[in-house]
Every structure is written in C-alpha cells, then in structure tokens.
Amino acid sequence: MFEKLIAISFIVTACLLFLAAWSLMAWSLWKLLLALLSGGSLSEALLSMISVVVIAMAVIEVVRYVIEEEIYLSRTQDPLTQKEITGGVVKIFVIIIISVGLEGLVYLFKAGLENISLLPYPAVIIFASVFALVGLGIYQKLTKIDRRSPAP
Structure with a gap:
C-alpha cells in the first residue's frame, strides 16, 4: 500500500509540474501577444519568451524523468x-x-x-x-x- 501511495504522489507531482510548465509557456505567449498589440519591443518580448520557454522545457524534462524512473519502472524491482x-x-x-x-x-x-x-x-x-x-x-x-x- 505504501508503494502505491508513493506512486500516486509522484503522479500528482508530475502532473502539477507539467501543468505549471505549460502555464508558463502560455503566459509567455500571452506576454508576447500583448507586446505585439501594444507596440512594445518585439526583441525584448521574444527574448523573455525564450527564457520562460527554456525553463518550462527543463521542468517538462524533469517531469519526463520522474515519470520514467518512478512511475513506469516498477518500484519493487x-x-x-x-x-x-x-x-x-x-x-x-x-x-x-x-x-x-x-x-x-x-x-x-x-x-x-x-x-x-x-x-x-x-x-x-x-x-x-x-x-x-x-x-x-x-x-x-x-x-x-x-x-x-x-x-x-
């Protein structure tokens, strides 16, 4: 039972991190759209978007690792x-x-x-x-x- 609880904890954590990463990417896209509509600096908005997307992709990669190592692979191996x-x-x-x-x-x-x-x-x-x-x-x-x- 404890192993199932740990697996569920990893699943919930992975889902929350994945949702947070996609939220970051959506937010950066929204900020880019606002910069385009308001006539702000496009280069600065793009660089900011790249920065946020890099962080989001790193989080997604960590989520992928957690899912592979802790969820797909049996913990009883x-x-x-x-x-x-x-x-x-x-x-x-x-x-x-x-x-x-x-x-x-x-x-x-x-x-x-x-x-x-x-x-x-x-x-x-x-x-x-x-x-x-x-x-x-x-x-x-x-x-x-x-x-x-x-x-x-």
Missing part, C-alpha cells in the same frame, strides 16, 4: 545498479546544464540589446554552465564502470 544510478544523475544534470547555458545566452542577447554594461552577469552564467559541464565530465570519469572482463 531489484536495486538499481551503479550504471543506472549514474545514468539518472547524468540525465538530471544535463537538463540543468542545458537550461543554465540557454539562460545565459538569452541574458547575453538582452544585455547586448539593452546595456552592454550588463554583460558580466550573463558571462558568469555561461561560465557556470561550462564549469558544471566540466564537473559532469569529471563525475562520469570517476564513476566509470570498468567494462573489461578480468584477465584469466
């Missing part, structure tokens, strides 16, 4: 292997790295359009995503499973 655990960590981390990198690019374009003195902030964000990518590479190298068979 054998314990996960090191390879499966490492793969799950890598999936989530890649989602974060891509989201942070795209956010940095969006802010880079915004700084270029608005005020060039705002450039250090997006540069730091992009540097953080590169640093995280290097960290992920180190993590994968350190957790690499030796696939060679032992010598006879």
Whole structure:
C-alpha cells in the first residue's frame, strides 16, 4: 500500500509540474501577444519568451524523468545498479546544464540589446554552465564502470 501511495504522489507531482510548465509557456505567449498589440519591443518580448520557454522545457524534462524512473519502472524491482544510478544523475544534470547555458545566452542577447554594461552577469552564467559541464565530465570519469572482463 505504501508503494502505491508513493506512486500516486509522484503522479500528482508530475502532473502539477507539467501543468505549471505549460502555464508558463502560455503566459509567455500571452506576454508576447500583448507586446505585439501594444507596440512594445518585439526583441525584448521574444527574448523573455525564450527564457520562460527554456525553463518550462527543463521542468517538462524533469517531469519526463520522474515519470520514467518512478512511475513506469516498477518500484519493487531489484536495486538499481551503479550504471543506472549514474545514468539518472547524468540525465538530471544535463537538463540543468542545458537550461543554465540557454539562460545565459538569452541574458547575453538582452544585455547586448539593452546595456552592454550588463554583460558580466550573463558571462558568469555561461561560465557556470561550462564549469558544471566540466564537473559532469569529471563525475562520469570517476564513476566509470570498468567494462573489461578480468584477465584469466
């Protein structure tokens, strides 16, 4: 019974996150439409929309991961292997790295359009995503499973 309660909790959480992500995308589309109708800055509205959609897509990707790992796969299976655990960590981390990198690019374009003195902030964000990518590479190298068979 406890396993079913946990599965239901994951389903509800995934549905709420999915609804929130789609709501964010609808809101960003609404803001773009308002900018078009009011004669506001189209480039700024588009960059803002891209920023929100990137975040929404990252949330959807996390929802997909939760559904795959916690709902579709039986929770009563054998314990996960090191390879499966490492793969799950890598999936989530890649989602974060891509989201942070795209956010940095969006802010880079915004700084270029608005005020060039705002450039250090997006540069730091992009540097953080590169640093995280290097960290992920180190993590994968350190957790690499030796696939060679032992010598006879």
